[in-house]
Amino acid sequence: MAHTSIHPIGTWDTFHNNGPFPTKTLYKTTLEEKGNMPSDIERYNDASVEIRRLLKDALDHGEGFRAYGSAWSMSHIAHHKDRMHYNGEMNIKIPVSAEMLEQNTSFKNQNLYLFECGNTIKEISEFVFRRGQSLKASGASNGQTIGGSISTGIHGSALDFGSVQDFVVGINLITGPAESDIVYLERHTQPALNKTFTDSIGARVIRNDGLFNAALVGLGAFGFVHSVLIETEDRFLLNRYVRKISKEEAIQLAETLNFKDSNFRISTEVDAEGKGNRPFHYKVFINPYNNDSDYVVEVMYKKPYREVYEDPFPRIKTALYKDLIILFGKIAERYKNSIPKLIKLLEKDVLPKPDDDVTGTLAEIFWDAPHQGPAFACSVGIDHRDSGKALQLLVKLAREEGPIPGIYAMRFVKASKATLAFTRFPVTCMLEIDGVLWKGNKNMLSLEQFSERMIDVLKSNNIPFTLHWGKNAAWSYPGLIQHMYGTDAVKWKEYRSALLSRQTASLFSNTFLEDIQLSEYVADTPPGLIDSIENIPV
Amino acid sequence: MNIKKPTRPRLLLLSLLAALFLVLQSCYSVRLVNTRGVPEPDPLNNSSGFYRGKKVIEIDTTISLKLLQSEFTLLEKCNEGGFHSLEYRVTFGGVLLSGITFGKKRIVKIKYVCLKESN
Numbered sequence: 080m081a082h083t084s085i086h087p088i089g090t091w092d093t094f095h096n097n098g099p100f101p102t103k104t105l106y107k108t109t110l111e112e113k114g115n116m117p118s119d120i121e122r123y124n125d126a127s128v129e130i131r132r133l134l135k136d137a138l139d140h141g142e143g144f145r146a147y148g149s150a151w152s153m154s155h156i157a158h159h160k161d162r163m164h165y166n167g168e169m170n171i172k173i174p175v176s177a178e179m180l181e182q183n184t185s186f187k188n189q190n191l192y193l194f195e196c197g198n199t200i201k202e203i204s205e206f207v208f209r210r211g212q213s214l215k216a217s218g219a220s221n222g223q224t225i226g227g228s229i230s231t232g233i234h235g236s237a238l239d240f241g242s243v244q245d246f247v248v249g250i251n252l253i254t255g256p257a258e259s260d261i262v263y264l265e266r267h268t269q270p271a272l273n274k275t276f277t278d279s280i281g282a283r284v285i286r287n288d289g290l291f292n293a294a295l296v297g298l299g300a301f302g303f304v305h306s307v308l309i310e311t312e313d314r315f316l317l318n319r320y321v322r323k324i325s326k327e328e329a330i331q332l333a334e335t336l337n338f339k340d341s342n343f344r345i346s347t348e349v350d351a352e353g354k355g356n357r358p359f360h361y362k363v364f365i366n367p368y369n370n371d372s373d374y375v376v377e378v379m380y381k382k383p384y385r386e387v388y389e390d391p392f393p394r395i396k397t398a399l400y401k402d403l404i405i406l407f408g409k410i411a412e413r414y415k416n417s418i419p420k421l422i423k424l425l426e427k428d429v430l431p432k433p434d435d436d437v438t439g440t441l442a443e444i445f446w447d448a449p450h451q452g453p454a455f456a457c458s459v460g461i462d463h464r465d466s467g468k469a470l471q472l473l474v475k476l477a478r479e480e481g482p483i484p485g486i487y488a489m490r491f492v493k494a495s496k497a498t499l500a501f502t503r504f505p506v507t508c509m510l511e512i513d514g515v516l517w518k519g520n521k522n523m524l525s526l527e528q529f530s531e532r533m534i535d536v537l538k539s540n541n542i543p544f545t546l547h548w549g550k551n552a553a554w555s556y557p558g559l560i561q562h563m564y565g566t567d568a569v570k571w572k573e574y575r576s577a578l579l580s581r582q583t584a585s586l587f588s589n590t591f592l593e594d595i596q597l598s599e600y601v602a603d604t605p606p607g608l609i610d611s612i613e614n615i616p617v
Numbered sequence: 618m619n620i621k622k623p624t625r626p627r628l629l630l631l632s633l634l635a636a637l638f639l640v641l642q643s644c645y646s647v648r649l650v651n652t653r654g655v656p657e658p659d660p661l662n663n664s665s666g667f668y669r670g671k672k673v674i675e676i677d678t679t680i681s682l683k684l685l686q687s688e689f690t691l692l693e694k695c696n697e698g699g700f701h702s703l704e705y706r707v708t709f710g711g712v713l714l715s716g717i718t719f720g721k722k723r724i725v726k727i728k729y730v731c732l733k734e735s736n
Contacts, residue, residue: 092663094670107660110736122736149670150660165660171736195736202655202733392652398667446652450669 081122081129083108091163094150094222096453096516097551100158103142106133107165120279123171123195123306127253127261127281130303135256137162138586145589146303148197148224152231152549153456156298156591164303167224169197172206175308179276186248186271186310193249195306196226200243203309204442212311213384213441215246220448226304231549232296232500234509235445236360236490238336242502244295245495249308251282252294252301255583259283260302262578266291267612271308285611293574295497298548298597300587301575314384317359317444319391320345321431323373329363330467332376333489336361336506348380356380364430365487367474368419375430379444391439398449405452408515411484415523418482429486453516455485455526457533458509458547460501463491465542466508472536473510476529483529485514498571499564501545509547526551534559554594561596568597576601577609644708654732656701668730671701676727682720691725698732 084107090099108129116122137144145159148167157163175191190212194203201221204214216237223233225243229250234242248271254260263282265271270286277284294301328343336357338344344355360379407425411418422429437444461469466489477483490509492502501507519525524532530553537544545563546552553559560568576584584600592598648667659672680689704727711724 086661088661096665105660113736119736149658167658167660168734169736170733199655202735205653205655206735396650443652449667450665452665 081108081110081126083129083133091158092150093153093157094450095153095455097153097155097455098158100155101160102158102163103161105163105165107168108133109168110171119171119173123173124280126169126171126195127305130253130305131256131258131260133162133164134253134260134303134583134586138256138582143589144303144586145299146196146226147299148227149199149222151223151227153454153551154549154554154591155589155594156231156548157227158591159589166197166226167199169195169305170199170202171195171306172198172203174210175272179272181270181273184271185269190311191248191271191308192311193251193306193308194225196224196304198225199223200225200228201442201447204440207311208314208440208442211314213314214243215310215312216240216243217441217445218243219445221442221445222448225307225309227549229295229307230297230299230304232495232497232502232547233549234490234492234502236362236492236509238358238361238491238506239493240359241493241495242500244497244500245493246310247295247307248310250291250294250304251280251306251308252303252578253305254302254579255586260583261305262302264291264294265308285609287609287612289498289570290574290578290609292496293498293571294578296495296499296548297575298499298592299589300584300592300597301578302583302587314440316382316384316388316438316440317379318348318382319377319379319437319439319444320348321375321377321433321435323433324376325372326374329374329376330470332361333363333466333470333491333508334464336463336491343376345378345380348378361491363489365470365474365489366422366426366430367477367487368422368482369426375433377431382438384440388438391437391443392446398451408453408484408517411515411517412520412523415482418484421484422486426486454513455516456511456513456547456550457485457526457530457552458511458550459533459537460504460507460509460545460547461537461542462504463506463508466510468540469508469510469537469542469544472540472542473512473533476532476536477512480524480532481529483512483514483524483526484517485512487512498567498574499548501547501563503545503564503567504543507545511547511550527553531556538562554591559595572597572599573601573604573608577604644706644711646704646706648702648704650702651700651732654698654701657696657731657733667702668728671730674729674731676725676729678725679714680723680725682723684721687720689723691727693729695729695731696734698735701730701732703727703729 086105088105091102092098142161144162146164147157173193175188177188216235218233229244250264261282266288267286338355348356358378359381362377364375495502588598657672706726
């Protein structure tokens, strides 16, 4: 039997030290040993039974329950004051066989895998790589669990693909303690797995595009994400280049994404007419306190996989003194005018080295990111056409009302179909500010104040925006969710309410959901809203 | 209160002892990390830096060898995948102890992390 250890922890913290947050109890579930239960499906179902038991216990005690994996989110999205469930050890991996496929599916079984929630991006990448496959995109690193990744919408900078949730084609949720609370969701326009398989995991199948898209970036509020079915592609390589280019050129590329007609080009990455190829990934790094005429940019081009290429890993990887980061924060708090100089000092350790070209797989390029001390990150999503204007405004904010101890970057991601994806513009520019966590004082703006001012500035300049669910923001800002998502936020609440009972909706809520005003239970949802719509593949 | 001023030789001795103390504390570590594989997690490990969130096993012992023995192997158990990372610490005291005992006493300070069990 899967078993769960119980730890009365008192406080819980994120990986990046954004807490601590008061928490009564941490639960950690470990799967039955493979030798005792060799069948993956049997162990998977055994884990479902255990999760349902834990949900019943939480309900019986009138307490909330929130699952989390790697705790990488910097916001309080993963936190619950009552019961937190660590699921990082729930990592069953099931390659889909031809017998598991729905008859009229458009998917190939070789590209489909069912991953239990606690598998990390790195685990998944390595597992599929051994089968000649690759993820289609990932975040900037690889430590997030798949359950957490899709619930918060992690993204890289895949201009023409999207975020991690965009390669998910099925979601297995546990919405409560009853056997009938095991549900498997797919889009009705993209069915994938057949009844024989879904029966084997005891799941009630709902094929419904609206419900699927709402639950996809579910913020942990649609139930316990037990597993996801993902679509992979043939493995590929990325040629990564780092260059210094003029600010004007970097911003023009950000606003137009027109690499063909740009003066910027990598000599080996051009078409037959000598025009620039469209990259897989584009990122701009900005030191807001630097008056240099250039920005550092990172571009990556997708190439067919080959076995022989130079090892992309450096032989030696150094790290800054652990206490240096804390010291940096303390100096910044006390002497705010030192921030630009401190950033300049660390620039070489933080920014990628120009002209340092490497080739590697997606998993090799977006590799491990170790803990480097207390960190913050704010990230706003805007239409890429607004990126130049938004950058100018937010740099001005940091310069005039700050400084704050962080540097800016811009990444670009294709729109997601998820109802509450923050990558909701045709191509979203994720404008992010990363840095050392600091406390405000009478002389210096706090992170909370800075986050609020970011929203003020974007609103007052009529720039539509979203906020990364897993990063720091002023989540209690009045009318924020309505401003960012409009009717989509209402739709999301309706789908959630139709899927859950009032009691289980409360079980899967937390302070984050209340702060953002998404915890409301809608009693009178439209009839038939979450009915399964039978196989209409497009 | 009448506090005696340390005499010059005593001051020298104190300085030497302080220097020796510092030298004995001087040490460095070497960490070897597998670029492949995922470390075994430990959500209760809230330490800062590389080991945060990882399940760490520490060995801090002194191995004594017999007259005819020249080397030893430490046997440790990891999951099927093996080791994710290993860090050994070299201390001046350890080098000194090994030197004065002709290699018969060896201080071992190791931290390691296993690979996460694959399911």
